[in-house]
Amino acid sequence: MIDILAIGSHPDDIEISMGGALCVFKQQGYRIGICDLSRGETGTYGTPEQRQEEIKLANRILSIDKRITLDLPDGNIRNTEQARLKVIDVIRELKPEIVFSFVTDISRHPDHTHTGQIVKESVYLAGLKKIETEFAPFRPSQLIYFPELFINRKPDFIIDVSDFYEQKIKAIKAYGSQVTVTGDETGIKTFLRSDNFWGMLNSRAQYMGAISGVKYGEPFFCDSPVRVMDVYKAFIKDISFK
Numbered sequence: 022m023i024d025i026l027a028i029g030s031h032p033d034d035i036e037i038s039m040g041g042a043l044c045v046f047k048q049q050g051y052r053i054g055i056c057d058l059s060r061g062e063t064g065t066y067g068t069p070e071q072r073q074e075e076i077k078l079a080n081r082i083l084s085i086d087k088r089i090t091l092d093l094p095d096g097n098i099r100n101t102e103q104a105r106l107k108v109i110d111v112i113r114e115l116k117p118e119i120v121f122s123f124v125t126d127i128s129r130h131p132d133h134t135h136t137g138q139i140v141k142e143s144v145y146l147a148g149l150k151k152i153e154t155e156f157a158p159f160r161p162s163q164l165i166y167f168p169e170l171f172i173n174r175k176p177d178f179i180i181d182v183s184d185f186y187e188q189k190i191k192a193i194k195a196y197g198s199q200v201t202v203t204g205d206e207t208g209i210k211t212f213l214r215s216d217n218f219w220g221m222l223n224s225r226a227q228y229m230g231a232i233s234g235v236k237y238g239e240p241f242f243c244d245s246p247v248r249v250m251d252v253y254k255a256f257i258k259d260i261s262f263k
Contacts (some may be wrong), residue, residue: 023087024051026117026161028108028140030098030132031061032072032090033196036079037222038167039121040189041182042239047084048185054087055080056111058104058136059095066214067198078195082188087115098132100139106154108143113156120144124166124242133169140164166242170221176240178247179229183236186226193222234258 025046029035035043035055043053057076060069067075073090080088091107098104112120122140123133141164146152148160168176182189193200200213212218229238236259249255 022052022116023054024117025119025121026054026056026112026115027121028056028058028111028136029123030058030130030136031095032057032076033061033079033193033199034123034133035121036083036189036192036196037170038123039180039239039241040083040192041185041226041237042121042180042241043083043085044185044188045180045182052086053083054089054115054117055085056089056091056108058091058093058098058108058139059132060090060092061095061199063095066211067196071198072196075196075198079192082192082195089115096132098135098139100135100142104135104139105143105146106152108139109147109152110154110156112143112147112161113154113159116159118162120161120164121167121241122164124168127171127173128169129171130169137166163243163245168240168242170218170225172225172240176229177242179233179238179240181230181233181235181237182226182239183230186237231262234262 027035027039027043029038046053061072062069076088089111093104120140123137125134125137128134128137144161144164148158150158200218201216226237226239229240230236
């Protein structure tokens, strides 16, 4: 069993989208897990075998308690009954109280859009007794959404990842077949293998941090209001942002 489960389409989705938040949760004492719906087998660079080794390295960097990789087709993830049943089984097996996945209405990659849809439906369906799978019914308390790298609207809340941003970057760089590690852009064919990716990633983290009064932040969306237990800590800003 784990406390928090983040579900992405491909290896490295979670590290890019909320690697810092996972570090925060880990420091707070929660057990964290990741589920990748595909192995990333159709990516321009790297092989499934390479990506599995990269996953192992990223897991060590982020201290992931449990990671599951499903076999949905990379580039053709669709919201089907078969896909939902696979995700339902993961949710029932791991029993997370909080699930994270892609927000669907502002995702550009079709796999990300369909992943968000699959997860949203599966979080509810996992609690229905008459849907039979290998594990007993279980429904998480909440589903929270993260955006792709590009964000075009105000998030519902931001997590301060300032103390863990370098750890997040190190975890992303574990995927050496997908991102540039040395800044060498020779023969670049994808956005992730360009310095523009790092520029966008850093700019977003700094902007999300600035509007919430910290150095680095990660944005999230949710369907229900956020319950704040300490208003002072939630809204006070670092001196440099006052």
